[in-house]
Amino acid sequence: MDFRELMEAKYRHILEKYINDPSEQVLYQGQKFSRKSIEHRISPEEIISLHKTLMNEMYPELPEEVSLSFDMLLEVMLGYGLAYRELQSLRHKQQELRTEMEIAANVQQTLLGTHVPSVPWLDIGAISVPAKHMNGDYYHFVQDETNNISIAIADVIGKGIPAALCMSMIKYAMDSQPDNQQEPSKVLENLNRVVEQNVDPSMFITMFYGVYHPIEHTFAYSSAGHEPGFLYRAQSGEFTEIEAKGLLLGVEKRTKYLQYEQAINVGDMIILMSDGVTECRSEEGFVEKETLISYINKYIHLPVQEIVTNIYKELEKLQHFQLRDDFTLIILKRKV
Amino acid sequence: MDFRELMEAKYRHILEKYINDPSEQVLYQGQKFSRKSIEHRISPEEIISLHKTLMNEMYPELPEEVSLSFDMLLEVMLGYGLAYRELQSLRHKQQELRTEMEIAANVQQTLLGTHVPSVPWLDIGAISVPAKHMNGDYYHFVQDETNNISIAIADVIGKGIPAALCMSMIKYAMDSQPDNQQEPSKVLENLNRVVEQNVDPSMFITMFYGVYHPIEHTFAYSSAGHEPGFLYRAQSGEFTEIEAKGLLLGVEKRTKYLQYEQAINVGDMIILMSDGVTECRSEEGFVEKETLISYINKYIHLPVQEIVTNIYKELEKLQHFQLRDDFTLIILKRKV
Amino acid sequence: MGIQSCVKIINEWDIVAARQLGRNVAKELGFGTVDQARITTAISELARNIYLYAGQGQICIEKLYESGKAGLKVVAIDNGPGIKDIRQAMEDGYSTSGGLGAGLPGVKRLMDGFGINSTPGNGTEITATKWVR
Amino acid sequence: MGIQSCVKIINEWDIVAARQLGRNVAKELGFGTVDQARITTAISELARNIYLYAGQGQICIEKLYESGKAGLKVVAIDNGPGIKDIRQAMEDGYSTSGGLGAGLPGVKRLMDGFGINSTPGNGTEITATKWVR
Numbered sequence: 001m002d003f004r005e006l007m008e009a010k011y012r013h014i015l016e017k018y019i020n021d022p023s024e025q026v027l028y029q030g031q032k033f034s035r036k037s038i039e040h041r042i043s044p045e046e047i048i049s050l051h052k053t054l055m056n057e058m059y060p061e062l063p064e065e066v067s068l069s070f071d072m073l074l075e076v077m078l079g080y081g082l083a084y085r086e087l088q089s090l091r092h093k094q095q096e097l098r099t100e101m102e103i104a105a106n107v108q109q110t111l112l113g114t115h116v117p118s119v120p121w122l123d124i125g126a127i128s129v130p131a132k133h134m135n136g137d138y139y140h141f142v143q144d145e146t147n148n149i150s151i152a153i154a155d156v157i158g159k160g161i162p163a164a165l166c167m168s169m170i171k172y173a174m175d176s177q178p179d180n181q182q183e184p185s186k187v188l189e190n191l192n193r194v195v196e197q198n199v200d201p202s203m204f205i206t207m208f209y210g211v212y213h214p215i216e217h218t219f220a221y222s223s224a225g226h227e228p229g230f231l232y233r234a235q236s237g238e239f240t241e242i243e244a245k246g247l248l249l250g251v252e253k254r255t256k257y258l259q260y261e262q263a264i265n266v267g268d269m270i271i272l273m274s275d276g277v278t279e280c281r282s283e284e285g286f287v288e289k290e291t292l293i294s295y296i297n298k299y300i301h302l303p304v305q306e307i308v309t310n311i312y313k314e315l316e317k318l319q320h321f322q323l324r325d326d327f328t329l330i331i332l333k334r335k336v
Numbered sequence: 337m338d339f340r341e342l343m344e345a346k347y348r349h350i351l352e353k354y355i356n357d358p359s360e361q362v363l364y365q366g367q368k369f370s371r372k373s374i375e376h377r378i379s380p381e382e383i384i385s386l387h388k389t390l391m392n393e394m395y396p397e398l399p400e401e402v403s404l405s406f407d408m409l410l411e412v413m414l415g416y417g418l419a420y421r422e423l424q425s426l427r428h429k430q431q432e433l434r435t436e437m438e439i440a441a442n443v444q445q446t447l448l449g450t451h452v453p454s455v456p457w458l459d460i461g462a463i464s465v466p467a468k469h470m471n472g473d474y475y476h477f478v479q480d481e482t483n484n485i486s487i488a489i490a491d492v493i494g495k496g497i498p499a500a501l502c503m504s505m506i507k508y509a510m511d512s513q514p515d516n517q518q519e520p521s522k523v524l525e526n527l528n529r530v531v532e533q534n535v536d537p538s539m540f541i542t543m544f545y546g547v548y549h550p551i552e553h554t555f556a557y558s559s560a561g562h563e564p565g566f567l568y569r570a571q572s573g574e575f576t577e578i579e580a581k582g583l584l585l586g587v588e589k590r591t592k593y594l595q596y597e598q599a600i601n602v603g604d605m606i607i608l609m610s611d612g613v614t615e616c617r618s619e620e621g622f623v624e625k626e627t628l629i630s631y632i633n634k635y636i637h638l639p640v641q642e643i644v645t646n647i648y649k650e651l652e653k654l655q656h657f658q659l660r661d662d663f664t665l666i667i668l669k670r671k672v
Numbered sequence: 673m674g675i676q677s678c679v680k681i682i683n684e685w686d687i688v689a690a691r692q693l694g695r696n697v698a699k700e701l702g703f704g705t706v707d708q709a710r711i712t713t714a715i716s717e718l719a720r721n722i723y724l725y726a727g728q729g730q731i732c733i734e735k736l737y738e739s740g741k742a743g744l745k746v747v748a749i750d751n752g753p754g755i756k757d758i759r760q761a762m763e764d765g766y767s768t769s770g771g772l773g774a775g776l777p778g779v780k781r782l783m784d785g786f787g788i789n790s791t792p793g794n795g796t797e798i799t800a801t802k803w804v805r
Numbered sequence: 806m807g808i809q810s811c812v813k814i815i816n817e818w819d820i821v822a823a824r825q826l827g828r829n830v831a832k833e834l835g836f837g838t839v840d841q842a843r844i845t846t847a848i849s850e851l852a853r854n855i856y857l858y859a860g861q862g863q864i865c866i867e868k869l870y871e872s873g874k875a876g877l878k879v880v881a882i883d884n885g886p887g888i889k890d891i892r893q894a895m896e897d898g899y900s901t902s903g904g905l906g907a908g909l910p911g912v913k914r915l916m917d918g919f920g921i922n923s924t925p926g927n928g929t930e931i932t933a934t935k936w937v938r
């Protein structure tokens with residue numbers, strides 16, 4: 001018996017058994033049969049045809065109207081059969097695309113890859129998760145020979161592949177920055193020119209750029225329209241928003257950026273993020289800053305990498321595991 | 337009557353009509369009904385359930401075994417119903433992805449955009465078509481102040497998004513070349529360093545770089561493992577392969593490239609391409625160089641932009657409209 | 673080459689005539705019930721496309737015999753506006769009729785062989801074949 | 806809160822018992838035939854997942870009454886290995902059972918409400934509800 005005959009015999013067996021004794025157990029066998037026939041790409045119109053053949057065989061006296069009714073059912077099911085075959089081909093394409101996306105995400109990671117510096121005076125945690133296949137958020141650390149640590153966090157307006165394409169350009173532009181350029185405002189001014197020149201006029205980028213100076217323990221920063229972060233003061237246990245004003249990158253060629261500076265004390269935390277963190281949406285609406293702060297407080301005793309990971313997990317669950325935007329959260333905590 | 341009742345009444349009408357007079361015309365109505373119910377997301381198990389209900393209504397004496405057989409059919413069809421619902425969601429995702437790809441392709445075009453120079457002594461035609469959504473081939477023209485025209489044609493090994501990401505980086509690297517750099521071998525040496533440093537080690541790029549000097553009418557070029565083009569000599573009507581040896585970009589940091597030069601006479605053509613042109617595959621196997629040359633000869637009387645477009649169309653049809661690789665074809669013809 | 677029987681497609685009833693012709697020939701050739709229905713549906717789709725988008729044209733059915741196998745060939749010809757982007761028309765989900773599984777990719781799936789020739793402004797010729805199993 | 810009836814899932818026959826329980830309750834509550842079959846299939850999938858991947862667990866069925874509407878709630882609990890990447894498990898085509906339309910996305914589609922709680926190493930709790938239309 002070939003496979004098709006085997007399936008036919010199986011269906012006949014199930015059908016006979018059910019008509020003699022209609023039990024849940026036989027229906028369960030029917031479900032398993034269904035699963036198997038779908039796996040083997042038997043289309044629904046073939047099921048109808050088989051059903052008709054078997055009924056005619058099992059009941060030679062089957063009324064003519066029943067037999068005819070199956071012909072019409074088959075005709076109707078044929079359209080469903082086509083839909084079903086389209087699914088098979090779509091699935092195949094989806095699989096190909098998924099593989100392609102995975103490769104692309106790897107390429108992106110190599111292109112955008114950054115190394116989180118490890119220094120005795122700072123505990124650094126960072127997480128960045130794309131909402132779709134590819135990340136339109138970006139962060140980057142550079143530690144120079146005088147141990148200044150600069151950190152960039154950016155978000156292309158838009159998600160997915162277009163954003164990722166854009167980001168790979170930005171990354172290259174950042175690598176081409178003169179090495180001696182350490183002033184956040186100047187860095188943003190340079191990048192703004194590059195973006196304005198090279199990127200589609202409909203695309204904008206927000207970026208926060210900061211430099212941590214380990215001798216004075218100060219943090220200098222500028223922002224190009226980026227989601228504001230928080231400063232946590234260990235002494236008071238208070239969180240304040242890091243205010244910094246500035247136009248998005250790519251809007252206006254000659255934009256100038258203001259530069260700010262904060263003194264950082266032992267135990268203080270600099271909390272930076274993309275708007276994907278605050279735009280996490282649950283049934284009750286957007287995540288309030290207070291909610292976010294309460295999560296930070298909940299995990300505040302942990303190493304900062306665990307804090308950012310745990311907060312991500314909480315917010316992921318809050319949205320039923322469907323991110324609406326790329327999610328990036330970075331915490332720097334002064335240790336000594 | 338709400339929509340579902342309407343559909344039920346319609347199916348009853350068709351079914352009764354068919355049982356009374358089984359004609360092709362009623363089956364055609366059945367097909368239209370099928371289309372409509374699929375459009376309105378009625379799932380196949382609902383069709384079975386409706387069929388059973390109607391048969392019971394229409395034939396109160398319907399044998400018990402027929403009625404029971406429908407229960408089993410419904411159980412089996414439920415699995416198909418799930419497949420059918422998955423199709424609906426996959427279709428939706430596919431649609432989203434398609435939109436995303438279209439945006440990404442636009443972003444890529446802005447990023448990679450080039451302007452084909454228009455000069456009295458050269459007729460230039462260029463076509464570049466991605467096999468999938470995005471192009472991993474790339475070409476670029478630059479005309480400098482002394483009217484030298486440099487032309488780059490490149491192919492990332494690989495297709496689709498990963499290749500496109502990689503290409504956007506290359507493009508930025510080309511833009512950052514010093515303006516005075518005109519030697520093909522030196523350009524490739526610089527780009528090789530950039531690729532080696534920035535790109536995933538599994539990614540390689542082939543590139544042909546040439547410069548047309550309008551005063552001497554010479555063409556200088558180097559190749560980094562790129563598909564060889566042809567030189568057409570108007571006087572003899574002969575085609576010869578443009579030989580140029582060189583390692584792919586990204587393999588070895590210190591690669592040196594040889595540089596070649598050819599004198600170009602009036603009517604001569606420089607034909608450059610990516611391997612997507614010769615890897616066009618028909619039922620009879622790869623496209624032979626002879627086939628390609630015969631197509632060029634077929635259209636040789638036309639402006640070169642029409643030559644490249646027509647050749648693309650011929651080869652597209654030869655492969656039943658399914659490109660296996662990105663396709664780029666460029667022709668430069670000396671006019672005077 | 674076998675003998676062609678053709679049906680002119682001008683109004684919707686001609687679709688039924690084309691279906692009937694296809695089903696008869698398929699039955700004669702010994703196709704099973706499901707394949708008869710598939711061939712008929714494919715013809716129906718092609719005829720409907722002519723009726724809806726080309727205004728008029730014809731469907732021809734031909735019997736094939738090749739190395740001991742019997743088959744059926746459907747040729748759909750029209751002088752309509754033609755298909756601009758064949759690559760796109762053959763993609764799932766781009767079907768003009770909009771329904772799941774419908775359109776030319778559906779016809780291709782129902783049959784064994786499929787060919788298309790179209791020049792914008794000059795009409796379309798679609799050929800589809802199926803062999804008795 | 807209504808009364809729960811539970812079925813322990815240890816071997817394959819318990820899947821049938823869970824189906825039977827679900828179908829009975831669904832019938833009692835006045836679900837139509839198709840919805841009864843859908844609820845039963847969802848329960849079957851959940852029970853099968855427990856049987857195949859967690860070794861053992863249980864399926865509980867609860868009647869719901871809310872603002873004049875009746876409904877049914879299925880809770881599937883196990884102490885199995887848990888689901889590492891829930892985002893992925895809820896994606897079409899990643900289903901462990903491999904079949905088209907199967908797995909957790911299938912269950913979600915068959916029912917009106919769906920919730921999942923899983924800690925790797927600590928087991929999984931899945932809740933699915935459906936309301937009488």
Ligand SMILES: [Mn+2]
Nearest residue numbers: 136156157158
């Ligand atoms: Mn973004």
Ligand SMILES: [Mn+2]
Nearest residue numbers: 155275276325
């Ligand atoms: Mn964002």
Ligand SMILES: [Mn+2]
Nearest residue numbers: 472492493494
């Ligand atoms: Mn390529």
Ligand SMILES: [Mn+2]
Nearest residue numbers: 491611612661
């Ligand atoms: Mn190629």
